[in-house]
Amino acid sequence: MNASTSVVGFGEFDLPFEGTSIHYWRGGKGQPLLLLHGSGPGASTLSNFSAILAPLAERFDVIAADLVGFGLSGRKASLPYFDMAMWGRQADALIALFGGSAKVGLLGHSLSGALVLKAAARNPRIGAVMTTGTMGVATQRRAGSRGWAYPDGKDQIREHATRTVVDPSVISDEEISRRQAVLQAPGYREYFESMFGEPADAYAERSAVSDAELSAIGCPVVLTHGADDRSFTPESTSIALSRKLRQGDVAIFANTAHSVALEQPHKLLDIAVPFFQRNLG
Numbered sequence: 001m002n003a004s005t006s007v008v009g010f011g012e013f014d015l016p017f018e019g020t021s022i023h024y025w026r027g028g029k030g031q032p033l034l035l036l037h038g039s040g041p042g043a044s045t046l047s048n049f050s051a052i053l054a055p056l057a058e059r060f061d062v063i064a065a066d067l068v069g070f071g072l073s074g075r076k077a078s079l080p081y082f083d084m085a086m087w088g089r090q091a092d093a094l095i096a097l098f099g100g101s102a103k104v105g106l107l108g109h110s111l112s113g114a115l116v117l118k119a120a121a122r123n124p125r126i127g128a129v130m131t132t133g134t135m136g137v138a139t140q141r142r143a144g145s146r147g148w149a150y151p152d153g154k155d156q157i158r159e160h161a162t163r164t165v166v167d168p169s170v171i172s173d174e175e176i177s178r179r180q181a182v183l184q185a186p187g188y189r190e191y192f193e194s195m196f197g198e199p200a201d202a203y204a205e206r207s208a209v210s211d212a213e214l215s216a217i218g219c220p221v222v223l224t225h226g227a228d229d230r231s232f233t234p235e236s237t238s239i240a241l242s243r244k245l246r247q248g249d250v251a252i253f254a255n256t257a258h259s260v261a262l263e264q265p266h267k268l269l270d271i272a273v274p275f276f277q278r279n280l281g
Contacts, residue, residue, distance in 0.1 A: 003178035005046065005072065007053050010062075017093055018086065020074030024065035024094065028057025031105065031280035032098040035064040036091060037071075038110030038133070038258075039203075041151050041160050041192065042179025044071030048109045048132075050175075051265035052272075059273055060105070065094050067112070069195060071182060081195035084115070084206055091119045095126075103127025105276040109261065110231070111135050114207040117221070117241070121213035128279035129221045130272055131238065132260035133229055138208040139236045148196035148203070150189055154180055164258040166228050204232075214244040220279050221248045224268060226256030 010027030037048040045064040056062050066073040069081055095104050105128045108116035113134025120126040151157045157179050162168040223242055225234035234252050242248035256263045
């Protein structure tokens, strides 16, 4: 069941944080770039970004972390487990790891799209933001979305994962094993079901980025989205958010669902690399 967590050229670290720990990978050198993943069952940095970590590290000083309550990071000791304010503080703690005063780039997927937008609104050190399949609007999920239901067994884990892509072949057996290891850890089912025990719309509401926050973001933002996203449509999130940003561009990828970085790593890198290089210099 165990799947490798190693990434070529990256070290693995644990950062003490508010009575628990943040597990993160760091590699490369250059301009600072922080990656934060989404919130699906068993999701982690590697499930979202494994295809782009090494290419990004050729040009940037990359930190990619598991959110508290996901992947190899620790869990909160007390409710609420779905805690946007806490995850925001986690983002701030990771940004501080870069040291110095250089501008930092943020790349956030799904739930973390909202987190990185909120971080850019409050932190003048953020020089550029990119999102993939972002949340951030208090809107209903697309009809047919499974939301955050806990999957019973390996087949349901695969079903959840493959709903985030158009081409199921990009979901490897290693990825399913990695998710299974997290989901079947002692006590995790109870933790996850407590985190996501309400109707799915409640979490869209809690993760919404306010108009005041959006207007406070002064740095350039690129919101990327799959045209076939089964979780959140590009029209309901990325396009809606872009209209309230000072510098908000949208890129919609054809034949792509929710997991943009997994399905379209080369297209995403073609946009991300020059975007961050230009705005973090």
